[in-house]
Amino acid sequence: MIKDPYNFDEENLLIKKTKRAILQFAHASLAFFIIILLLRLVEVAVMIKSYQNPANWLQVSVYALLLDILLFLKISFFFFIIYLLTVQIVIGDRRTQVYVYAGLSSVGLIVALLLTKYYHTTLLPLGDDIYGYSFAEIQQTALAGASVDIFSILFFLILLALLWILVIFISKLIFIPFKVALGFIGVSFLAILSGISFLPESKKFKSDYDFNLAVNKTGFFFQKSYDYFTRNEPEVDIYAENYIEDSAQGNNNDGINSFKYVDAKYPFLRENDTKDVLGNFFDRFDAPPNIIYIQVEGLGRAFSGESSYLGSFTPFLDSLAQKSLYFENFLAAQGRTFASLPSVLGSLPFAEHGFADLGNKMPNHLNLINILKANNYHTRFLSGFDLAFDNEGLYLLKSKIDETVSISNFGSGYKQMPANSGGFTWGYGDMDLMLKSALYLSKAPTKPGLTIIQTVSMHTPYQVLNQPQYVKKFEQQLTALGVTEEKKEDYRKYKNIYATILYSDDAIKAFINSYAKNPAFNNTIFIISGDHRLPEIPIATKIDRYHVPLIIYSPKLKRTARIKSISSHLDITPSILAFLNVNYNLKVPKLVNFIGSGLDTVRAFRSVHKYPLMQTKNELNDFVYGKFFLNQNTLFAIDDKMGVEPVENEQIKMQLVSELKQYKTRNNLVSKVNRLMPDSIYLQF
Known part of the structure; x- marks a missing residue:
């Protein structure tokens, strides 16, 4: 057996x-x-x-x-x-x-x-x-x-x-x-x-x-x-006198902007010392100008603008850039949408999972919305999706915005984006949103206005109305870019994505052309950027996800510029407020909680900034310090096209590690104490 x-x-x-x-x-x-x-x-x-x-x-x-x-x-x-x-x-x-x-x-x-x-x-x-x-x-x-x-x-x-x-x-x-x-x-x-x-x-x-x-x-x-x-972040006693003094003194020996923090109870409270770098680019407006900020979902420099390594699929934005201040080495502060509005409008810290994720515990703070509203601006936000996502609606409510338009009150006469095979749609596409926005603004109050328009079409599943038309336009763009027949096959693997990019570009064109007929056009500054670079077309480098364009356009621009110096979303609001304060005597706070120090308008490639970048809601491991970039504890050098190469320099690496650690300490305190500024400052606005 x-x-x-x-x-x-x-x-x-x-x-x-x-x-x-x-x-x-x-x-x-x-x-x-x-x-x-x-x-x-x-x-x-x-x-x-x-x-x-x-x-x-x-x-x-x-x-x-x-x-x-x-x-x-x-x-x-x-x-x-x-x-x-x-x-x-x-x-x-x-x-x-x-x-x-x-x-x-x-x-x-x-x-x-x-x-x-x-x-x-x-x-x-x-x-x-x-x-x-x-x-x-x-x-x-x-x-x-x-x-x-x-x-x-x-x-x-x-x-x-x-x-x-x-x-x-x-x-x-x-x-x-x-x-x-x-x-x-x-x-x-x-x-x-x-x-x-x-x-x-x-x-x-x-x-x-x-x-x-x-x-x-x-x-x-x-x-x-x-x-x-x-995860166990090392604790630093931010209330210790020596820590506050060290942080307040800063270090300007390397040319990097630093801040003087003024009160240990408010971890990011500092003097508002941002200089006006925009005023010299504009002729005088008749009144404080309208500000229209267009945040384009997924818009990255990889496929937008001159010298983009994938070739540009935004012909209208490219033409607009020729008449604008164009920041080609610009950075989003986040790798997903979750922190985009707080970063752009408030230059705010990320807290634990993004500032808006704090929900009802979001501490009182000053941002572009409530500061301009206190200066007699009418404030409005327009989108075609559900504002409950990423707590955007709650953030806008906390900012005391006057009006919001979203999927719930978009109105009749518009058609939502095609649903995917699972029956899902994000809401109204960019063309409908832009046509809606132009019509909406034609009926807006005559006083100065801050308008925020947030698109959504350049997002999975990349389905838009008239898709065949834009797929055809995609093929035409490949020919215009001189892409070889062999390479065209590689591009066609992403044809729906590129078609959507072209569609969104057309939508912005329709808005600008329509708004140009509005009497308020000549008294308006347009600011256009992406919330992050979309990931569904392969990302080349660790910093590529953050690399987005920034366009500042106005009929009142007296000179254009192509700017190579590095800035980020966190710098937009400080610079806009400095411009309005210096040139139109708008009231701005003397103490702020801004992370950014303001836009750098030097045309040559350089970086005078330091700030964190947050890849996802749980990944705060990236930090920019001058021309260096720390990612997952690896040090990279940034070149003038925003390419990165790993470098071995322990001294510089430890500098960035220390800067990130200090930021995290202050950032963690925001989540714990829910405090950014004294009520006495906040209530003034």
Whole structure:
């Protein structure tokens, strides 16, 4: 009689069952590992077909394999503990126990499939940013990116079925020696103890696309989640006299702007010393000028403006830039929309998950809205989406804005954007929004106005009205850019995105042309920027996500300029207020809580600023200091086209680490005490 390989000689039942579990687990795990590798092969193949080849095939392949093995080992140990407990406690034959493992691994596979699908849709692996959003916001974002197609459903079902077949089949083939099986459990335990991260150093990769393709999406999510829940920021006593004095003195030896903070109870309260750098560019307005700020969803320098590395797909904005102050090396303060309004309008700190995420606990503060309102401006905000997202509606309400237009009160005669395959739409598209805004402003009060228009079309799922028309226009733009036939195929992988960019550009053109007929046109300053660079076209560098254009246009501009010096969203409001104060005697506060020091209008490339950049709601690891950029503890040098190269300079790196640490200390205090300025200052406005 042939001895059953699972039948060990030990008399002790507990030991017998343990040995059987180890041997059976090793065989079943092999099936799961095969599926992990198969999923990776399909992921890479789909990414290459849908998007592009990695810049370094060998590097991506080696890291992908190693990170997949690391995930398999680490997750196997946890699976084994659950499996062993089940085998010891649950009464059942070996077939039932095999089904237990198949069920466990199915859960792991489902998680991996969902994370891979998310990555394919957004080109960004999902990390701890998920913990910064409410369930409603997660649901809304997921519906926007959801694409229910027969291929995805079939692949999901086939892979799940294949997993069960392999687990059951391989469990019957006893070819792994017990010592090898035991060694596998030991190695998986050592993988846990090793603390090896699922995140390789990003600076080793030629592009963000290569890095994101190489990482295991499940491992990335687990690592980011672990780091999020175990994060322990070092505390600095911000109330200590020596800390306040050191911070107040600043350091101007390196030419970087610094602030004099005035009260330890209010961590960002400082003197308002921003100089007027805009006044010399304008002829005199008849009255304090109207300010119209247009925030374009996803607008990045990668595909907008002269010398954009993807070629420009915003012909109207390019023509407008020729008649404007054009800041080509401009930075968004955030990598997603969550902090855009507080950054642009208030130059505010991020708090824990973005200033607006504080909700009703948002501390009293002064921003462009309430300061201009106190100076007899009429303030209004127009959009075509739900203002509950990212708490934007609440932020505007806290800012005492006079009027808001959104999806709930947009009015009749307009059509919402096409729904995606899941039936979701963000709301009204940019063309409808711009036509609505022009009509709205034609009936606006005659006194000076601050108008904020926020678009939404350049966002997943990139579906607009008259899509075929804009796909055709996309093809025409490729020809105008001189793109070769071979390269056109690469661009066509993103045709819906580029078509949407062209559509949004047309929408802004329609607004400017329509508003030009308004008598208020000659007394208006237009400010146009992107909230961040959209990620669905592969991002080249770590700073590329923040790189957006800034256009300041007005019929009263007496001279134009193409400005290479670096500034950011955080500098807009300080400069606008300084301009209005100096030239039109508008009342502005002497003490402010602004993070930015004002726009730099020097044409040559330089950087006199320092400020944090927040990639997602849970990632505050980026800092700009002069021409240097700290990202995930890696130091980069910034060139005059906003390219970055890793540099080894421990002294400069420690300077940036220290600056970021000081910012985080003040920022964390805002979240704890909910205090930015004394009521005596706030109530003046």
